[in-house]
Structures are given as structure tokens and as C-alpha cells.
Amino acid sequence: MYRNTVHILKTNLSREQDKLSISDVLNDHPEIHEWSVDLNDCDKVLRVVCNGVELDEIIQLLEKSGYTAEDLKD
Amino acid sequence: MFIYFCDALRLRDTKKEELVKTEAGKLIVEEGLKGFSMQKLAKRCNISVATLYIYYKDQDDLITSIGVEAAKRFTDETLRDFSPEMSFSEGLKIQWKNRARYALNFRQEMQLYEILRHSPFSDVVLGTATMAFKDVMKSFIKKAIANNELVPVTIEVYWCVAFGPLYNLIKFHVEKKSIGDRDFQLTDEALESALQLVLKALKP
Numbered sequence: 319m320y321r322n323t324v325h326i327l328k329t330n331l332s333r334e335q336d337k338l339s340i341s342d343v344l345n346d347h348p349e350i351h352e353w354s355v356d357l358n359d360c361d362k363v364l365r366v367v368c369n370g371v372e373l374d375e376i377i378q379l380l381e382k383s384g385y386t387a388e389d390l391k392d
Numbered sequence: 393m394f395i396y397f398c399d400a401l402r403l404r405d406t407k408k409e410e411l412v413k414t415e416a417g418k419l420i421v422e423e424g425l426k427g428f429s430m431q432k433l434a435k436r437c438n439i440s441v442a443t444l445y446i447y448y449k450d451q452d453d454l455i456t457s458i459g460v461e462a463a464k465r466f467t468d469e470t471l472r473d474f475s476p477e478m479s480f481s482e483g484l485k486i487q488w489k490n491r492a493r494y495a496l497n498f499r500q501e502m503q504l505y506e507i508l509r510h511s512p513f514s515d516v517v518l519g520t521a522t523m524a525f526k527d528v529m530k531s532f533i534k535k536a537i538a539n540n541e542l543v544p545v546t547i548e549v550y551w552c553v554a555f556g557p558l559y560n561l562i563k564f565h566v567e568k569k570s571i572g573d574r575d576f577q578l579t580d581e582a583l584e585s586a587l588q589l590v591l592k593a594l595k596p
Contacts, residue, residue, distance in 0.1 A: 324445075324446055326442040326445045326446070354449040354450055354453075355450070356430070356445075356449070356450030356451055356452075358450065358451045358452070359429070359430050359431075359441075359450070359451060360429070360431065361441065363430075363441070363445055363450070365445050365449055365450070390441060390442045390445070391440075391442070
């Protein structure tokens with residue numbers, strides 16, 4: 319059984335429109351409970367609270383929507 | 393890979409979280425909201441930016457959170473031992489004591505609160521946190537006017553006369569200087585004599 323995890327990613331999302339473009343794919347994912355993008359931050363940080371979703375899967379979801387994302391290093 | 397279990401989130405490091413809040417407040421007071429960034433804050437706290445995002449959804453979430461906390465502290469401290477049922481002179485005396493204590497004990501947080509009150513965060517910061525406070529103050533003033541203990545003036549005039557002298561004395565104290573570069577330290581006697589003049593001015 320998986321427990322909830324939080325992934326923190328650096329992205330190239332830059333406008334509200336970009337957030338809208340990824341909202342369907344993230345909202346529709348059954349194991350993603352909550353997500354937000356900090357457009358004020360220089361790394362345009364995407365924060366995803368999910369259950370058993372690997373970081374790579376989130377990166378792929380964004381790439382399919384035409385964006386880039388990577389793990390925000392510790 | 394950056395994974396935090398939500399169990400850990402609930403049990404998150406409260407010491408670290410307090411440090412983040414304190415440093416965030418300091419950073420906003422020193423550099424203003426425009427000078428604030430998660431990168432600068434992380435550096436000051438000696439933690440990673442990613443860790444900040446474990447605690448908060450985004451920059452606005454963090455600023456709102458410390459703003460609401462500051463607003464709550466202001467109202468809690470100002471209303472301590474106070475009741476709107478008190479006589480006007482007794483109530484105002486407690487208000488002065490509370491506001492002076494708050495201003496001196498939470499100086500940096502008070503500056504933060506002032507910045508946020510006059511920023512795009514004002515609605516969310518002032519919203520629920522100060523609602524009860526406003527009601528208490530309104531009822532105190534209304535009762536004082538009805539009991540003929542207070543001259544009926546506009547709220548702005550009331551506030552300036554009631555608290556203007558207090559905040560000026562506090563300002564002198566914080567700056568350690570009054571007019572003409574005179575050394576100044578706030579004493580109970582100075583507070584009391586100013587309060588008596590204010591009460592005299594506000595009585596019908």
C-alpha cells in the first residue's frame with residue numbers, strides 16, 4: 319500500500335495559460351490529490367501531492383503537454 | 393528524488409518551520425514584498441528551496457500564513473484582559489497597555505503586519521482574523537457613546553485622538569530619541585499622563 323508523497327519539480331510553466339494547459343491531465347489523474355504551481359518563483363515550482371505516482375510519470379505527463387519538468391534538487 | 397511521506401508532513405520539524413516563519417517575516421521587513429523570494433528565504437534558513445515547498449504550496453501561501461498568524465497575535469494581544477463592557481476609561485487604559493506591550497515585544501512582527509495590511513494580501517490577512525476584533529471595538533465605542541462617556545466623533549477622529557499619542561510615544565521609545573534629538577525612554581508615568589489627557593479630550 320502506498321502512502322501520500324509530495325513531489326517538488328522545477329518547470330518551464332510561465333503563465334496562467336500554461337497552468338490551464340496542464341490542469342486537465344493532472345486533475346484527471348486518479349492518484350494525484352493536489353497540485354499547485356508557483357508562478358512567482360524563478361523555478362516555476364510544481365508541487366504535487368499524490369499516492370504512488372513516480373516522479374518520472376509526472377515529468378512525462380508534462381512533457382506530453384509540451385512542457386519540461388525536472389526534480390528540484392535538494 | 394524528493395519524496396516526503398505525508399505522515400512526515402504532519403510530524404514535520406516544528407523548529408525548522410518556526411525558523412522559516414521568523415526568517416520570512418524578517419526578509420519581508422528588510423526587503424519588502426518585492427525583495428522576497430523562496431531562494432533568498434531558503435538561503436537564510438540554510439535549507440533547500442524544495443523543503444520550503446514541502447511546508448507551503450507557494451510563495452503566496454507562505455506569506456498569507458505568516459500574515460494571518462501576525463494578525464491573530466495582534467488581536468489576541470490587544471484584546472487581552474479587555475471587555476467591551478468595561479467603562480470607557482478603564483477599557484482605553486487596558487488598550488494602551490496592551491498595544492504598548494505588543495509594540496515593544498513583537499516589534500518586528502508588527503512591522504510585518506503593517507506591510508501586509510497595506511499590500512495585496514490585506515484582504516486575506518485582515519479578513520477572518522480581525523473580524524471579531526472589529527466587532528468588539530465597535531461595541532465598546534457604541535456603548536461608550538450611549539453612556540455619555542465618549543464624544544460622538546467619526547471613527548477616524550476617534551482613532552487618531554485615542555491612539556495617535558500612544559503610537560507617537562512608542563515611536564520615540566523605539567528610536568530612543570524624541571523631538572529635537574532628545575534622549576527618550578517610555579515610562580509608565582509618561583504613558584499615564586498622556587492617557588489622562590486623551591481621556592479628558594474624548595469625554596463629552
